[in-house]
Amino acid sequence: MRLKPGSIVTFLCLSAAFSFVCFTAWSRSGGSGLDIYQSQFLELHQRLLYAEKENKKRSHELSIVLDAIKRVVAERLNSTANHTDAMKWKVLNLTSKLPLHLTNIHYYLPHLRDRENSLYPNVVIGQGRTGVSLVMGIPTVKRGKQSYLLGTLNSLFYEMTAEQKNDCVVVIFVAEVNAEYVNSIAESVKISFPNEVQSGVIEVISPLASYYPDLSNLKETFGDSKERVRWRTKQNLDYSFLMLYAQPKGTFYLQLEDDIVAKPQYFEKIKNFALEQPSDEWMILEFSQLGFIGKLFRTKDLPLIVEFFLMFYKDKPIDWLLDHLLWVKVCSPEKDPKHCEGQKAYVRIRSKPSLFQHVGIHSSLAGKIQNLKDKDFDKNMLHKAHVNPPAKVTTSLRIFQHYTLEKAYEGMDCFWAFSPVAGDYILFTFLQPLKVDGYLFRSGNMEHPGDKLFNTTVEVWPAAETELLKNAVDHGDIVNYQTTKDGYLKIGTFDNGIAEGIISPSVGKIQAIRLSIHSDSPVWALLSEIWIKTS
Numbered sequence: 285m286r287l288k289p290g291s292i293v294t295f296l297c298l299s300a301a302f303s304f305v306c307f308t309a310w311s312r313s314g315g316s317g318l319d320i321y322q323s324q325f326l327e328l329h330q331r332l333l334y335a336e337k338e339n340k341k342r343s344h345e346l347s348i349v350l351d352a353i354k355r356v357v358a359e360r361l362n363s364t365a366n367h368t369d370a371m372k373w374k375v376l377n378l379t380s381k382l383p384l385h386l387t388n389i390h391y392y393l394p395h396l397r398d399r400e401n402s403l404y405p406n407v408v409i410g411q412g413r414t415g416v417s418l419v420m421g422i423p424t425v426k427r428g429k430q431s432y433l434l435g436t437l438n439s440l441f442y443e444m445t446a447e448q449k450n451d452c453v454v455v456i457f458v459a460e461v462n463a464e465y466v467n468s469i470a471e472s473v474k475i476s477f478p479n480e481v482q483s484g485v486i487e488v489i490s491p492l493a494s495y496y497p498d499l500s501n502l503k504e505t506f507g508d509s510k511e512r513v514r515w516r517t518k519q520n521l522d523y524s525f526l527m528l529y530a531q532p533k534g535t536f537y538l539q540l541e542d543d544i545v546a547k548p549q550y551f552e553k554i555k556n557f558a559l560e561q562p563s564d565e566w567m568i569l570e571f572s573q574l575g576f577i578g579k580l581f582r583t584k585d586l587p588l589i590v591e592f593f594l595m596f597y598k599d600k601p602i603d604w605l606l607d608h609l610l611w612v613k614v615c616s617p618e619k620d621p622k623h624c625e626g627q628k629a630y631v632r633i634r635s636k637p638s639l640f641q642h643v644g645i646h647s648s649l650a651g652k653i654q655n656l657k658d659k660d661f662d663k664n665m666l667h668k669a670h671v672n673p674p675a676k677v678t679t680s681l682r683i684f685q686h687y688t689l690e691k692a693y694e695g696m697d698c699f700w701a702f703s704p705v706a707g708d709y710i711l712f713t714f715l716q717p718l719k720v721d722g723y724l725f726r727s728g729n730m731e732h733p734g735d736k737l738f739n740t741t742v743e744v745w746p747a748a749e750t751e752l753l754k755n756a757v758d759h760g761d762i763v764n765y766q767t768t769k770d771g772y773l774k775i776g777t778f779d780n781g782i783a784e785g786i787i788s789p790s791v792g793k794i795q796a797i798r799l800s801i802h803s804d805s806p807v808w809a810l811l812s813e814i815w816i817k818t819s
Contacts, residue, residue, distance in 0.1 A: 392594040395497050402494040405529055408458075408470040411484030416534040417555060418452040419583065421526045423519075424469070424542040425459045432543035432643065433469070434476050438733035439545040441480065448551045449485050455530050456486065456542075459522040461493040491525055502598060520597035520605070523576070524590045531586045538571075539579045543643055545731045550639040554580060557635050567610065567631040571639040575603050578640040643731065666729045669695025670815040673718055679710045681809060692811050698729060699811040703804070704737070710799040710811070717747035717793035718818055725799065726813035727781040735810035736781030739803040743772035747793040765791075772798055 390397045420440070424433050433456070440454065456473065458466045470488045473481065480486045502513045523539070530537050536558055547553075550571070558569055558580060567585060572578030581589065592609045593602065600608070610632055615624035677689045681701035689710065692699035699710075727737040765773040776785040787794070797816065801809075 388591055389594060392591075392597070393497060396495070399494045402492045403525075403528070405457075405489040405491055405525070406466070408466060408488040408490060409474065409481055410487035410489070413453045413484040413487070414533045416450075416452050418536050418538060418551065419530045419534040420452065420454045420538045420540055421457065421530050422454065422540050422542050423457045423459050423522045423526055425522075426462075426465055434472065435643075435733065436540070436542050436544055437473070437477060437486075439730050440540075440550075441477070442546075442728070442730055442733045443548055444551060449480070449483065452485065452551065453533055454480075454486050455526065455533075456488045457522065457526040457529070458488060458490045459518070459525075460490065461496075466490045489529060491522075495525065496521060505599065516601045517598050520593055520602050523602055524593050524597070527586045527590050531583050534583060537581045537583050537586060539576055539581070540640065541575075541577050541642070544572075544577055544640045545643055547639045547730060553635075553639060561633070563630075565631060566633050567613070568606070568633070570632065570634045572641075573634070573638060574640075574642050576606070577642060578638065579606075641731070666731050666812065667692070667695075667698040668726070668813040670813070671695070672814060672816050673818055674715045675816075676713045676715070677711065678713070680708045681710065684808070687810075689811075693814055699809075699814075700732075700735070701809050703807060704801045704809050705804045706802055708801040711796060712798070712816065713796040714794065717795050719789075719792070720744075720787050720794045720797070720816060720818055722786045722817040723776070723784065723797065724813060724815040724817070725778070725783045725811060727778065727809060727811055729810060729812035732808070732810055735808045737778045737783075737799065737801065737809055737811075738781075738805055740778040740783070740799055740801050741774050742776035742778075742783050742785070743768060743774050743798045743800055744787065744791060744794045745772050745796040745798070746791055747795045768800075772800075 389403065396402055422433070422436065424431075437454070441449075456469070458469050460466055466488075473486060473488055477486055496518065499514045499517055502510070502517055504510055504513050508516070527537065527539075536554075538554065554569075554571060557571075561569075567581070569580040570578060571580065589606075589609065592612075593605055596605055596608075599605075607628075610628045611624060614627040614631055616627075672693055672695075675693065677693050679689050679701070681704055683689070684700045684702060687698055687700035689699045691697040693712070723742060725737075725742065728735050765775060767773055773791065775787060775791070776783050783799075
């Protein structure tokens with residue numbers, strides 16, 4: 285049987301998925317209604333192309349969702365075998381589209397084009413807190429010698445008020461892909477800071493392994509070894525990841541490191557300094573002169589800053605890139621360097637004295653020893669002086685170097701001693717009996733926040749028992765203080781390293797005040813503030 289020309293053309297058109305070839309064949313066959321059919325086929329052809337494109341897009345999104353489901357299932361299986369519910373990893377919504385400011389990342393990290401989920405972190409600890417004034421970012425990695433992270437956190441939360449804790453979030457970025465190590469860091473943070481974890485002040489995140497590109501073939505520059513180039517390149521990527529995660533959480537972003545100490549009232553000083561700036565043209569407020577420590581940015585500027593970092597992340601260290609960014613923004617190649625420095629001073633504003641000090645000795649780069657110190661950091665802030673009544677001071681504790689009790693009592697320095705044992709004491713014997721209104725003893729300081737007094741009571745020795753009974757009758761008080769075997773009255777105790785209280789007038793004049801330690805301590809003891817209040 286012979287096919288009609290029109291039938292052959294129809295068959296060819298269907299076989300060629302309505303390509304334009306069919307229209308040429310149709311015209312040669314002399315088919316009628318050419319313009320109408322051509323228009324309809326072209327429209328159908330465009331619809332098919334669009335449908336194919338959408339199908340690929342939906343397929344990619346479904347693949348991402350499937351990966352997320354697999355990861356959640358795996359985490360639940362692991363959690364039932366090895367982890368508590370509190371340690372389950374929370375997976376962010378990976379089906380959402382990338383924010384507009386992240387779309388350019390694929391130009392600088394092309395390996396992420398097919399792995400968009402790699403830009404989202406594993407949230408190990410976090411309540412998703414947003415809307416705060418200050419977001420603090422702390423990157424940390426596994427160090428061969430010593431970890432300083434918990435000491436850094438102790439310093440940041442030392443004397444921080446409840447109101448300030450409600451107005452900030454501290455994001456710890458564990459820049460490692462080993463799940464066991466990441467979980468161990470999260471667990472230590474959870475044990476040491478249970479209240480901050482529960483309230484959402486602390487978040488612990490880590491990256492997916494697929495976030496990092498191949499770092500094995502980097503070009504060696506500036507005389508740096510291959511290992512150092514790799515270290516600084518990864519560091520640039522770590523800072524960028526952390527900044528992008530922190531960006532939507534608050535108004536200001538403070539870049540810190542995991543081996544620093546902070547001055548008292550740093551939170552209030554930073555916030556006030558930022559709000560008091562006469563112009564909004566600043567880009568960086570500096571609260572330390574060292575490297576990338578203590579640098580404050582507005583979160584709205586972070587996408588631009590991160591994009592610049594990623595453009596040159598293989599080329600230079602992070603602090604150099606930051607300086608180059610300022611040069612690009614405000615310096616003219618037609619002017620001399622002095623003019624450029626003057627222009628940068630308008631957008632990079634330094635606050636003195638420094639609020640943060642670098643204390644780490646062992647760098648995150650294996651084998652590197654660094655003794656970097658900020659000369660503008662005033663160590664006098666590590667103790668607080670008061671005028672105390674004349675007294676003879678003694679202690680059974682073994683004193684460390686020149687940190688004597690006499691100097692601490694006179695407000696010249698702190699008192700620092702080796703680990704106390706049960707039965708140790710600190711004694712203040714007045715030269716003559718005094719009427720004491722109250723007391724304040726503070727142990728630990730910003731640099732050594734863990735060296736506190738534990739299980740320690742505050743005790744007083746009344747000048748005379750008859751005067752104590754007489755004053756109790758005169759003031760209508762019932763004497764209900766516990767009495768030690770040697771006649772001291774227990775009037776207070778240390779709570780979280782601090783003992784503070786008012787002494788009842790019924791006690792009368794006091795001959796001595798004693799701090800008695802009732803159990804062995806695993807840490808040293810440091811008194812940073814001694815205040816015996818008299819009228």
